[in-house]
Amino acid sequence: xxxxxxxxxxxxxxxxxxxxxxxxxxxxxxxxxxxxxxxxxxxxxxxxxxxxxxxxxxxxxxxxxxxxxxxxxxxxxxxxxxxxxxxxxxxxxxxxxxxxxxxxxxxxxxxxxxxxxxxxxxxxxxxxxxxxxxxxxxxxxxxxxxxxxxxxxxxxxxxxxxxxxxxxxxxxxxxxxxxxxxxxxxxxxxxxxxxxxxxxxxxxxxxxxxxxxxxxxxxxxxxxxxxxxxxxxxxxxxxxxxxxxxxxxxxxxxxxxxxxxxxxxxxxxxxxxxxxxxxxxxxxxxxxxxxxxxxxxxxxxxxxxxxxxxxxxxxxxxxxxxxxxxxxxxxxxxxxxxxxxxxxxxxxxxxxxxxxxxxxxxxxxxxxxxxxxxxxxxxxxxxxxxxxxxxxxx
Amino acid sequence: xxxxxxxxxxxxxxxxxxxxxxxxxxxxxxxxxxxxxxxxxxxxxxxxxxxxxxxxxxxxxxxxxxxxxxxxxxxxxxxxxxxxxxxxxxxxxxxxxxxxxxxxxxxxxxxxxxxxxxxxxxxxxxxxxxxxxxxxxxxxxxxxxxxxxxxxxxxxxxxxxxxxxxxxxxxxxxxxxxxxxxxxxxxxxxxxxxxxxxxxxxxxxxxxxxxxxxxxxxxxxxxxxxxxxxxxxxxxxxxxxxxxxxxxxxxxxxxxxxxxxxxxxxxxxxxxxxxxxxxxxxxxxxxxxxxxxxxxxxxxxxxxxxxxxxx
Numbered sequence: 266x267x268x269x270x271x272x273x274x275x276x277x278x279x280x281x282x283x284x285x286x287x288x289x290x291x292x293x294x295x296x297x298x299x300x301x302x303x304x305x306x307x308x309x310x311x312x313x314x315x316x317x318x319x320x321x322x323x324x325x326x327x328x329x330x331x332x333x334x335x336x337x338x339x340x341x342x343x344x345x346x347x348x349x350x351x352x353x354x355x356x357x358x359x360x361x362x363x364x365x366x367x368x369x370x371x372x373x374x375x376x377x378x379x380x381x382x383x384x385x386x387x388x389x390x391x392x393x394x395x396x397x398x399x400x401x402x403x404x405x406x407x408x409x410x411x412x413x414x415x416x417x418x419x420x421x422x423x424x425x426x427x428x429x430x431x432x433x434x435x436x437x438x439x440x441x442x443x444x445x446x447x448x449x450x451x452x453x454x455x456x457x458x459x460x461x462x463x464x465x466x467x468x469x470x471x472x473x474x475x476x477x478x479x480x481x482x483x484x485x486x487x488x489x490x491x492x493x494x495x496x497x498x499x500x501x502x503x504x505x506x507x508x509x510x511x512x513x514x515x516x517x518x519x520x521x522x523x524x525x526x527x528x529x530x531x532x533x534x535x536x537x538x539x540x541x542x543x544x545x546x547x548x549x550x551x552x553x554x555x556x557x558x559x560x561x562x563x564x565x566x567x568x569x570x571x572x573x574x575x576x577x578x579x580x581x582x583x584x585x586x587x588x589x590x591x592x593x594x595x596x597x598x599x600x601x602x603x604x605x606x607x608x609x610x611x612x613x614x615x616x617x618x619x620x621x622x623x624x625x626x627x628x629x630x631x632x633x634x635x636x637x638x639x640x641x642x643x644x645x646x647x648x649x650x651x652x653x654x655x656x657x658x659x
Numbered sequence: 660x661x662x663x664x665x666x667x668x669x670x671x672x673x674x675x676x677x678x679x680x681x682x683x684x685x686x687x688x689x690x691x692x693x694x695x696x697x698x699x700x701x702x703x704x705x706x707x708x709x710x711x712x713x714x715x716x717x718x719x720x721x722x723x724x725x726x727x728x729x730x731x732x733x734x735x736x737x738x739x740x741x742x743x744x745x746x747x748x749x750x751x752x753x754x755x756x757x758x759x760x761x762x763x764x765x766x767x768x769x770x771x772x773x774x775x776x777x778x779x780x781x782x783x784x785x786x787x788x789x790x791x792x793x794x795x796x797x798x799x800x801x802x803x804x805x806x807x808x809x810x811x812x813x814x815x816x817x818x819x820x821x822x823x824x825x826x827x828x829x830x831x832x833x834x835x836x837x838x839x840x841x842x843x844x845x846x847x848x849x850x851x852x853x854x855x856x857x858x859x860x861x862x863x864x865x866x867x868x869x870x871x872x873x874x875x876x877x878x879x880x881x882x883x884x885x886x887x888x889x890x891x892x893x894x895x896x897x898x899x900x901x902x903x904x905x906x907x908x909x910x911x912x913x914x915x916x917x918x919x920x921x922x923x924x925x926x927x928x929x930x931x932x933x934x935x936x937x938x939x940x941x942x943x944x945x946x947x948x949x950x951x952x953x954x955x956x957x958x959x960x961x962x963x964x965x966x967x968x969x970x
Contacts, residue, residue, distance in 0.1 A: 497677065498674055506941065506942055614804050633805040640800050
């Protein structure tokens, strides 16, 4: 009952500005879809937002922006510039207590490797600096005793105190986190992680789902039965539980791991739809015609049928990205996601409950707003894509 | 009917076997040797050998699979590696808090969702409908983590209306501790529920029988509550039954934030501590529950809508 637009590419919307030749040029599904998409204002706006995000990610991934997001630019919990005009009392205490004493060079070395003991070392440096000034005007070797932290002390003293305090800003555009890192840079860098994980996992899941769905729908028989059994197995276990189980087994953390976890478990929805499409299409005349001219099974599956169901694949891909971005945020929040030296919206949100209690809301606000904007834009783009590619679907 | 039931139950067996096989491969093959996890950082070869023998992982894989199958059938998954508590006891004792949280949440979500969806569908395309659509869209765009973090901070920490976290199994304790998590869970789940149920109601509201009912003078409330609701309830019931297995695992995040000793929190703890027996048991149990509830959903579908043919 579903007339395939490609099988019968009658132009549905004649466009006046093109002077029509004798026979109106046959327009494919994609041309029609692009036209429909361009007419959809909401779809265009959301596409623009998504494109802006992708551009942002391109700049961070290439290192143009936010490369040193883990650099400590400001004092601990420096407020956003907009509200920094009237500093509250507890902010002042916080800055005096921690900000001025921490050596800003300590946590990150030249190679961008984070020193896990940086905080402790910084405190030692800060505490012992005045003592050292009072006690040891001369090298310790006079008494023959070697000062075990002499090197560290010398380094700490070598940095002029005034330079240290000047380097650290008291306010940043979007404020700073506990370690004085810029929330603005973190949220931008976190967008890169979350979106790349979402895109990559969606690509993996859609690829698996499409391949298996094509096999099951096209081949039928025992192949279909086996794959349906596999589908039943994967859908019998709730999605997040399955993800947790795999996360428990795979001990190493990393962006690749989380992409694989999400991709290997998330293929079932695509599989079901693509299988149904292939079941429908394999009996169509154009596939029979391909068979009649001797096209092989593989050719019929992927050269003849696949382009005709590719709109389903694309909509599914787009839908999956949103789901996987959300899943990544939850996983990273729980600590099963990205490793500690990678920032994601999930790991940012993980820091926020404790910050809120101290009244530092800006990191939560930044991560929440960025995520809401991207998720909404992507979801609306998916709707627009679906409307443009398959108006019969609702 | 009986033949249908029997066939469906028999069909569950291969799926369940697949679940068991998947879990087994995951934990006994991909997961590597659990002896190194159990023996801790300071271990010697003899300890590791002992643990391997105790767990049976020095046996060939098919023997291990046999052991696991027996565990599944008797629902005796041994002891937790982290606390030595029997896994079946963990499962049963954590079920109560999860259900105490999830059942009220599901009931309220369904009732409020249906009532609001009927109301919105009744005034469809008015400014109320459009405002609510906008509200639900923006509500759905915010991460549920943000709801929980902000809700816990504002209502428990800042305003002090509710305890920040904790649990008690007495009725007063339930009122004391469960209300805020339930409200936050509702805040997250109500918007998508209204959206979904609104489309179900709108599908029915343009049908001929609705026009007939109006034409013969049936009052509007009766049209909505009796004629429309009865037909819209078919997909609603299916949807509610499909979400029942989630009752078993509870709401991971709510339980974790509010320190509620439910199954969801137990799973997160088990993942953090590499406590494989607990994860295995919960996964298998929830898979069984999912299959049973799917069957119940199909039966309920037939019961609500006699036109449906079970095949």
